[in-house]
Amino acid sequence: MIHFVGAGPGAADLITLRGHRLLTQADVVIYAGSLVNPELLKYTKPSCRIYNSASMTLEEVVSVMRQAEKEQQMTVRLHTGDPSVYGAIREQMDLLDKYSIAYDVVPGVSSFCGAAAALNAEYTLPGVSQSVIITRMAGRTPVPEKEEIALLASHQATMVVFLSTGMLEQLSERLLAGGYPADTPAAIVYKATWKEEKVCRCTVASLAQTANTHNITKTALIIVGNCLGDAYDRSMLYHPAFSHEFRKGTDS
Numbered sequence: 001m002i003h004f005v006g007a008g009p010g011a012a013d014l015i016t017l018r019g020h021r022l023l024t025q026a027d028v029v030i031y032a033g034s035l036v037n038p039e040l041l042k043y044t045k046p047s048c049r050i051y052n053s054a055s056m057t058l059e060e061v062v063s064v065m066r067q068a069e070k071e072q073q074m075t076v077r078l079h080t081g082d083p084s085v086y087g088a089i090r091e092q093m094d095l096l097d098k099y100s101i102a103y104d105v106v107p108g109v110s111s112f113c114g115a116a117a118a119l120n121a122e123y124t125l126p127g128v129s130q131s132v133i134i135t136r137m138a139g140r141t142p143v144p145e146k147e148e149i150a151l152l153a154s155h156q157a158t159m160v161v162f163l164s165t166g167m168l169e170q171l172s173e174r175l176l177a178g179g180y181p182a183d184t185p186a187a188i189v190y191k192a193t194w195k196e197e198k199v200c201r202c203t204v205a206s207l208a209q210t211a212n213t214h215n216i217t218k219t220a221l222i223i224v225g226n227c228l229g230d231a232y233d234r235s236m237l238y239h240p241a242f243s244h245e246f247r248k249g250t251d252s
């Protein structure tokens, strides 16, 4: 059996209890070397065979999984953050289906949640935004035209931009073209929850300059929107006047 496990955003103790248990039991671990904290590998048993997928192709990864299956061993495929976000797990699962190998997925704390924690931010602030757009600039992986940053920016929802730290001039330009005022609050969070974490608050217009000043070129998320500002409405859920299933408010 193969278990796709979310390693969490960085800090080793942010993996789930289930993910940790599977790591301690694994005969084979294939981890995404560029972003998974190597400290997590200390949880494995001494006989566990460990592969870094950074230098492997999809076919090589699946071939290691097939060999482990033949030997009736258990494999953990360790992905950074949550495997469903830019994790390239679907292509692995489709190949495993082809070879009739069973698998499941253990979710993880995505780095966009790690970044919110680093910022003490609430992405879905009442009266500001009730949606979070997770996106990226096009790189070698193209982005569908309908998801172009300026089109998404026109919603003025909270945006979390992955995989784009090297393109911040263009990102600012597309965000401004989409209608964000230049002084809209933004932030760059580098290596959220790692020891090296850096949190830089700035504006939509000053993203590139801020990254330059702090020497940030990769492993960062860009957060954009007025959820990083000061104005919002208080919640209905905890309002004294508001009644709901579990509480009688002064309105009834």
Ligand code: SAH
Residues within 6 Å of the ligand: 009, 010, 035, 079, 080, 081, 082, 083, 084, 085, 086, 087, 109, 110, 111, 112, 114, 115, 161, 162, 163, 164, 189, 190, 191, 192, 193, 194, 218, 219, 220, 221
């Ligand atoms: N599945 C992962 C994302 C993988 S894509 C998740 O759920 O977080 C890799 C990109 O994620 C990086 O280029 C960077 O933009 C972002 N990223 C991953 N870990 C990060 C961290 N700890 N802090 C900031 N950004 C991170």
